[in-house]
Amino acid sequence: MLFDVQVTTRDSAEVISVIGDVDLATLPRMAAALDGATAEVVEVDLRSVDWFDPLCLGVLIAADLRVRRRGGALVVRADGQVADMLAESRVDTVLTVQV
Numbered sequence: 001m002l003f004d005v006q007v008t009t010r011d012s013a014e015v016i017s018v019i020g021d022v023d024l025a026t027l028p029r030m031a032a033a034l035d036g037a038t039a040e041v042v043e044v045d046l047r048s049v050d051w052f053d054p055l056c057l058g059v060l061i062a063a064d065l066r067v068r069r070r071g072g073a074l075v076v077r078a079d080g081q082v083a084d085m086l087a088e089s090r091v092d093t094v095l096t097v098q099v
Helices: 027-035 054-069 080-088
Strands: 003-010 013-022 041-052 073-077 096-098
Touching (some): 003 027, 013 027, 041 080, 054 073, 080 096
Parallel strands (some): 013 041, 041 073
């Protein structure tokens, strides 16, 4: 199974790019990257995700809460099936999602 998490900096934002399938087996790596994010703006790029298990949504919501508590902002970039799932589950009303 293809999976990778890459953390880069663009301007003043920390960009966490997730590639492949996000499920209970790969979630800990994504969660670790989100936990380590310290920038004021954190972008989570899910555009290269093939499958996102809805059971893993809590990690995104928890990361958003942590970033907002320190005065920052978390932005989720998604398209295709992942964007559809975020909209159908109405998580896009809680998180800032850019399609």
